[in-house]
Amino acid sequence: MTGPARVRRPTRTQLRGARAAAGFLLPFLALFALCFLAPIGYAVYESLLKVERTGTLGLGGETKEVWAGLSNYATALEDDRFTAGFGRVLLFGAVQIPVMIALATGLALLLEAASARWVGFFRTAFFLPYGVPGVIASILWGFLYVPGISPLVEIAHSAGWDVDFLSRGAVLWSIANIVTWQFTGYNMLVLIAQLKAVPGELYEAARIDGARGWQIAWHIKLPLIRPALVLTTVFSIIGTLQMFSEPKVLKPLSNSIDSGYTPNLAAYNEAFTSNNQHTAAAEAVLLALVACVLSFGFLRLVGQREPKEPKGAKGAKRVKGSKGKGGTSR
Amino acid sequence: MSTEVTQHIPADGAPASGTGASESRRPGRRRDGRRPPLRHRVITVSLLTVAALYFLMPVYWLAVSATKSSSDLFGTFGFWFHDPHPIDYLRRVLTYDDGIYVRWFGNSLLYAGAGALAATLLSAAAGYALAKFPFPGREGVFNVVLAGVLIPGTALALPLYLLFSEMGFANTYASVLLPSMVSPFGVYLCRIYATAAVPDSLLEAARIDGAGEARIFTVLGLRLMTPALVTVFLFQFVHIWNNFLLPLVMLSDSDLYPIQLGLTSWQGYADRQPELYQYTVGGAFLSVLPLMVLMGVLQRYWRTGLTEGSVKA
Numbered sequence: 261m262t263g264p265a266r267v268r269r270p271t272r273t274q275l276r277g278a279r280a281a282a283g284f285l286l287p288f289l290a291l292f293a294l295c296f297l298a299p300i301g302y303a304v305y306e307s308l309l310k311v312e313r314t315g316t317l318g319l320g321g322e323t324k325e326v327w328a329g330l331s332n333y334a335t336a337l338e339d340d341r342f343t344a345g346f347g348r349v350l351l352f353g354a355v356q357i358p359v360m361i362a363l364a365t366g367l368a369l370l371l372e373a374a375s376a377r378w379v380g381f382f383r384t385a386f387f388l389p390y391g392v393p394g395v396i397a398s399i400l401w402g403f404l405y406v407p408g409i410s411p412l413v414e415i416a417h418s419a420g421w422d423v424d425f426l427s428r429g430a431v432l433w434s435i436a437n438i439v440t441w442q443f444t445g446y447n448m449l450v451l452i453a454q455l456k457a458v459p460g461e462l463y464e465a466a467r468i469d470g471a472r473g474w475q476i477a478w479h480i481k482l483p484l485i486r487p488a489l490v491l492t493t494v495f496s497i498i499g500t501l502q503m504f505s506e507p508k509v510l511k512p513l514s515n516s517i518d519s520g521y522t523p524n525l526a527a528y529n530e531a532f533t534s535n536n537q538h539t540a541a542a543e544a545v546l547l548a549l550v551a552c553v554l555s556f557g558f559l560r561l562v563g564q565r566e567p568k569e570p571k572g573a574k575g576a577k578r579v580k581g582s583k584g585k586g587g588t589s590r
Numbered sequence: 591m592s593t594e595v596t597q598h599i600p601a602d603g604a605p606a607s608g609t610g611a612s613e614s615r616r617p618g619r620r621r622d623g624r625r626p627p628l629r630h631r632v633i634t635v636s637l638l639t640v641a642a643l644y645f646l647m648p649v650y651w652l653a654v655s656a657t658k659s660s661s662d663l664f665g666t667f668g669f670w671f672h673d674p675h676p677i678d679y680l681r682r683v684l685t686y687d688d689g690i691y692v693r694w695f696g697n698s699l700l701y702a703g704a705g706a707l708a709a710t711l712l713s714a715a716a717g718y719a720l721a722k723f724p725f726p727g728r729e730g731v732f733n734v735v736l737a738g739v740l741i742p743g744t745a746l747a748l749p750l751y752l753l754f755s756e757m758g759f760a761n762t763y764a765s766v767l768l769p770s771m772v773s774p775f776g777v778y779l780c781r782i783y784a785t786a787a788v789p790d791s792l793l794e795a796a797r798i799d800g801a802g803e804a805r806i807f808t809v810l811g812l813r814l815m816t817p818a819l820v821t822v823f824l825f826q827f828v829h830i831w832n833n834f835l836l837p838l839v840m841l842s843d844s845d846l847y848p849i850q851l852g853l854t855s856w857q858g859y860a861d862r863q864p865e866l867y868q869y870t871v872g873g874a875f876l877s878v879l880p881l882m883v884l885m886g887v888l889q890r891y892w893r894t895g896l897t898e899g900s901v902k903a
Contacts, residue, residue, distance in 0.1 A: 280803035281723035288716035295769040296738050303749035370638055375630040384886050385642040391885035393832040395850040396874050399857055400648050411668030502744040505834040524744050537752055548745035555740045
């Protein structure tokens with residue numbers, strides 16, 4: 261579409277429009293470049309350098325930065341703790357995301373079911389934890405995990421069951437519980453929004469055809485909220501990969517959490533504890549790469565199974581912008 | 591009771607239909623006049639109650655524990671009160687260390703409030719430009735911004751720190767504020783919304799009347815985009831308020847800390863200074879209170895925005 265427009269001499273109004281568009285866009289683009297593009301570029305640049313000491317003794321000599329090629333990436337990938345951290349968040353995501361999405365879907369369907377009561381109260385109760393910042397949620401649940409303070413441990417103990425939420429085997433799932441507690445209500449709300457957009461006639465038609473409540477839920481509601489399910493899953497994948505504050509806050513409470521428990525924690529400790537910003541930069545780049553690959557990969561996977569489904573901005577425009585000039589950018 | 595439920599429907603539905611994203615049509619559950627059997631209602635409400643207990647339990651514990659002293663935190667049963675002195679303990683939280691808690695709270699408000707406001711205006715202008723001005727390379731710009739949505743924010747925090755400390759403004763208010771003013775998701779939302787809600791004919795009419803582009807944007811564009819702007823503001827406010835890694839890497843001066851960072855520093859010292867356990871719990875309670883009220887009140891706005899977002903995938 262831009263081709264023919266370029267060949268023609270731009271009219272005065274077009275010039276005026278382009279100037280105005282640039283004026284509206286520039287402030288955002290400048291900050292976007294500073295806070296998104298520049299750090300990515302800088303991280304890639306830093307990850308390709310290393311520090312070399314010119315003196316014979318490390319302390320006395322001058323240091324200078326020299327080209328390192330991909331050796332920082334090799335260092336990061338050979339570091340067992342870093343790769344173990346990746347494996348850990350992938351395992352975490354493979355278990356926690358399906359559980360959370362299933363729970364959110366179940367609650368959304370229950371709240372939308374004809375047999376539900378006190379819907380407003382329940383919906384608010386489920387959504388409240390989203391208002392608790394991740395750090396506070398971790399501090400809060402941390403207290404509920406520590407023996408001595410936690411009433412949960414106390415109740416379990418008096419029932420003859422000695423639980424240790426912070427043991428080596430359990431702590432990952434204790435973190436999973438924190439994340440699930442925080443975000444189920446949010447995901448539920450996304451799904452409810454999609455359910456409400458479904459025309460009521462569909463349900464009535466199904467009911468007249470003799471479908472029962474759970475059949476309607478399974479065969480009609482679930483397929484219709486698929487876009488919302490995809491959206492929440494992608495955001496959850498991104499969130500899981502960058503997991504940081506939960507293990508950081510729980511670390512003092514549990515000695516099963518090491519400095520490389522998640523990739524993000526590893527990069528953080530590499531930069532601030534080991535003072536090795538070049539390896540840290542390489543780790544940050546790897547993390548961003550994996551996150552992008554996984555999110556795009558998931559979007560494509562879902563897209564392929566149902567090629568007709570509108571995708572991305574075009575889809576949104578088709579749904580919403582029937583008036584106006586929704587067609588121009590297609 | 592069923593009237594109470596039905597009254598909810600228009601109240602909830604109104605803002606959703608206002609966006610044009612979804613007509614608020616409820617499933618015809620009460621229209622056919624049949625009530626679901628009692629057994630179903632009991633099962634449904636029991637399941638919902640179990641879930642509510644799970645979600646509310648930690649908040650309840652926090653509220654109870656905020657009224658206890660440090661030694662009672664360890665010595666007494668967590669789910670019940672023991673010698674409660676809420677006013678006294680919370681006053682101590684607020685006055686400890688020359689009222690540093692109040693300062694942290696103010697910092698959080700500044701970061702989240704100013705950051706979200708600036709992010710909203712920048713997103714509005716950029717989204718409006720991308721929606722209403724066809725210029726060469728428009729889709730390219732939009733796709734780059736869209737890719738920004740998928741890049742994990744915390745993967746950026748560390749490089750951003752390396753960059754900012756190189757430029758010499760790490761450990762300043764600006765080092766947290768500037769990155770908070772950028773919201774690729776906001777631009778995405780504003781573009782989608784402006785495409786649908788700001789009619790070209792109206793803009794043309796304003797141009798013929800001789801209004802400048804800046805004036806058209808501020809008078810017409812911003813007004814027509816208001817529902818989307820509210821959503822962008824709320825999303826960004828909560829995003830900044832909850833952000834932990836960015837201030838953690840950027841700030842070393844505790845006077846600049848937002849509330850989350852301050853509370854974790856208290857928690858870290860609590861081993862050596864036991865009264866900090868009580869301050870951490872009390873401080874967490876106080877910080878959560880306004881946000882949860884906000885969540886409850888603003889639920890309908892969230893929904894509005896979420897519908898917009900969910901059409902995307």
